[in-house]
Amino acid sequence: MRSAHTVEQVRAAEAELMARLPEGTLMQRAATGLAVAISNFLGRTYGARVVLLIGSGDNGGDALYAGARLARRGAQVTAVLLSDKAHEGGLEALRAAGGRAGALGDVGAAISPDDIRTADVVVDGIVGIGGRPGLRPEALAAVQLAERHGVPIVAVDTPSGVDVDTGETPEPHVNAALTVTFGTQKICHFIDPAATACGPVHLVDIGLALPPAEVDSLQAGDIRHLYPVPHGESDKYSRGVLGLMVGSTQYPGAAVIATAGALGGPVGMVRYVGPDAVADAVRAAHPEIVSGNGRVQAWAIGSGLGDELDIPRIRELLDAEEPVVLDADGLKALDDTGDHVDVLVTPHAGELARLLDVDRATVEAERLKHARLAAERFDVTVLLKGATTVIAAPDGEVRVSGNATPWLATAGAGDVLAGLCGSLLAGGLSPLDAGSVGAYLHGAAANLASFSGPITAMSVAAALPEATRYLLRD
Template sequence: MTTVCTAEQMRTAERAFFDAHPGADLMAVAAHAVATTAVTMLLGDEPLEESAEWIAQQRVLVMAGRGNNGADGLFAAAELCRDGWVVDVCPVLGSLHEAGAGAAQEAGCGEVSPVDALDRHYDLAIDAVLGIGGRPSIPDSLARLDEALAGADTPVLAVDLPSGLSADSGEVVRCVHARTTVTFASRKWCHLARPAAACCGRVILADIGVAVPDADQVASVTDLADLWPVPGPASDKYSRGVVGCDTGSSQYPGAGVLGVLGALRSGAGMVRCVGPDAVRQHVMDRTPSVVCAAGRVQAWVVGSGWGDDAGNAARLDRRLADGVPVVVDADALAVLPRRIPEGCLLTPHAGELARMLGIDRAEVEADRRGSCLAGARMFGATVLLKGSIQWVATPDQQISAALPGPAWTAQAGSGDTLAGVCGTLLAAGLSARDAGLAGAGLQALAAILSPGPWSPDQLADRFPEVIGRLVAPGPVGAVEREFSA
C-alpha cells in the first residue's frame, strides 16, 4: 500500500516533529534530497569521476517562491552551486525566501528574471515556487516559463508538488508540468489522483524523518497484482468461482449486459445470468459462454439497472437467502437496510450513499472518507464509495483507497461493470475489502492504459489484457511504471 496524506495532516506531522525535536533543520534535509535528485537527473549515464568539466557547462534554473517550498529549492540551488553546477535563481513571484536567497547568493548562484529566463538554455529546471499551501493555478509568468521549458524539452524537477496543483485533489487548473517530483514524508493526493498525477511525472518519496501517523493507505499496482486470483493447473470453472448476475430489467437491459461483461472479462470461472428475459437475450447475443439458468453460485451481483420497481425488496431477499457474499449495487441499495450475509460489498456513488445515510449529498461530498466509514458502520458491510477517489471501508472501521484512475470512467454504466468485476473477485474467495480495492483498481488501470472516452463495455473488453500483463511472471515494477506514466 502507498501512504498518502492531506496538506493539513502533513502540517500536523511537522508540528509534532518540531515539538519533539526543537531546533531540527528539516529544510536542510529536504534541500539535500532535492539537490541529490537534481544531480541524478542531470548526470544520467555520465560517469561522475570524469565529468567535472562537463558539470561546469550545465545550467540549472531554480524557479523559487517566497515560502518554505522556495527555501527548499534555494538551499538546493546553493548545494548544487557549491558542487560546481551553474545555477540561476528566478524569483517568479517577485521576491524570495530571505534565508534561502542569502544562501544561494553566498554560494555563487546567479539571478535571472522570468522574462530573461525565457531566452536562456537550461539543462534542468527546479520548480520550487508553490508548495502544499498553494492554491490551484499559477501566474502568467510561471505559465510562460513552463511552456518554454516544455518546448525546449528541458526536464523539470518539482519540489514536493508541481506548482499550481492542490495537494489534496486531482484537480488541474493550470500548473507546472514536471518530469520528476521529489516529495517528503508521504505522498499527497495530487501525486496519485488524476489528472494531477500525470503532471507530477515520476514521484520520489524522500525520508526526512517526519512520521505521518494518520496518513491513509492507497492500493498500488503491486498490491493489485498480489491480490488478483490466478488459476493453477488443478483449477476448474467451479474452483475459479461462479458468479450469479441478477441485474438489469426490461427498462434497463444494458445494465445486465455490462455487469456480465465485468464479471466475465475479469476472470470468472462461470457467469450465471438470471435476470429478466430481455436481459438474458441481450447477454446471450454478446457473451455466448454465459449460462442463463439457475444453479449454484459463490457470489451474487444484484441491483444494477433494476429501476424503481415495487418488487425490488423481494428480488434482493431471494439472493440474500443463498447466504453467499453479494455485491449490492444501484437500485438494490434503496431497499436496505435488511439482514445481509457476512462478506457483502455495497457499491454506492455519493448520491446513493447520502440516501442510505439519510443526509444531503453535499455532506457526503464534503467528507467522502468519513461518509464511507459511516455507511460501513451503519449497514455492517464493506462499502466501496465510487468516485474520483474510491474509498473502501469495512464494518470494523478500516479504510483505504483504491488506485485512482482518470475521470474518463465517470460515465453511465461504469458502476454496472465494476459491480460485475467485484462479483468475480468475491466468488474467487477475496474478502469484500480486497474485492472492492482490486475491482476498482482494475477499472482504473484499464482506463489509464486506454485514455479517452472508451465506453464501459469497450473498457471491459480490455480487462483480460490488463490482467494478463499484471500477473505475468517477473517483477511488477516495469508494469507499475507503465501504468503510472
C-alpha cells in the same frame, strides 16, 4: 504498495530522524533530491531560467538550497520572496552560488514580474505541509502570473494551497506540472481533487521510519498477489459461482455488459437471475452462462434494474451469508441497519450523494471524507468511482486506485466493474480486496482498450483477460 501518511505522522517521523542527525541534514537531503528532479524535468540545467517562489516555511528552505545547487551548475536562479521570514541559510547559499533574491518589484535586486513570465520553470516553495488551504494575495498573484504565461510549476512536497490530509481544494491553490515530495507520499497526492493538482509525483527517500499509512495505493505486485488464480484441483464450483441480478426489460444491455465484466474475472460460472427476455439476451451474447435460481458464492446486484427493482428481495440477499456487490439502482435498497460487512457498494459521486443526502458537488469536493462516512454509516465497503477511485472499508482502511484513463468515462463502464468485482468476491476475496483488484484491472483494461482511441464498456470487458495476463506474467 505506495503509501500516503498524514502530516502528523510525517512530522513525528521527521522529528525522530532529526534528533539522530546533524542539524540541517534532512533539508540538505530534500534539496538534493529536489534539484535533481528539477533538472530532469527541464532536461538540462545550464542556462535554464528557474524562479523560486519562497514562503516562510521549511519547504522554502528546501527550494532555496535546491536553487543554490542549480545555480552552481549554471542555471539562472531567481528567488521571489513572499515573506519577510525566508530561510536565512538557504538565502545565503543561493546568493553565494550567484542566485538573486528579493520581493517582486525589488529594484535593488532587479526582481520583476518578467522573471516569472520568461522562466523555464517556477518552483513552488510557498507553503509547507502544515499550511492551511488557500494562498495569500501576493502568492496567488505570482502563481497566476506563471499560469497565464504557461510556465510549468514544480511543487515542493505538495502544491501550496491544497488540504494535505484530505485531498480537498476549497481555496485557490497551485496546479503543478510535477510535485517532488519527501519521505513518503501524502494523502493529497492520492485523493482528488488535490491529486489532479499535484500532477505526477516524484518521491525522494530521505530516510524516514514511518508507521502504517492512512491510505494505500496497491501496485501491480500487490494485485498479482491477491488475484485468485486457479490450481490443479480447481473446478468451476471451487473457482466460484456468481449470481447476477442485473438488467431489466427497460435496460437489457446492462445485464449483457455486467455479465461480460464478470466473465472477464476469475469466476468459474455465472448464474443470471432475471426476466426471461433479458436472460435470452444475455445467453445470446454469453452462451456459457446459466439462468435461474441456484446456489452461488456471491452476488452482483443493481446495474440497470430500473423499474424492476425489488427492494425487499435485495435486502433479503444483503442479510444472507453470501457477499454482495451493490451497484446503481440496487443502492436504493441499502439502509443503515443490519450487518453489511460483506457488502461492496460501487457508487459514483451522485449516487453516494443521494445515499448521504448531500449535494453531488460536496461529495466530489470531499471524496475521502464521504467515502469514509458512508462506509461507517452503512457498515459496508465503499468503492467511490472517479478519476481516482477511493475504496473505504468500515474499519477505516482506505485504498486508492488511480491508473484509469479518462476514456473510461463511458456508458456501461460501471456495469463492467460491478460484474468484475462480483467475480472477485465469488473467487474468495474480501470486499476491500475485491474492490481494490477490480478497480485496478478495470483501469488497466481501459488503458489497453484505449490504445486506438475512444472505447466502449464492452471493449473494456473484452480487454480484461489481456490485462490479467499482463498482470500475472510479470
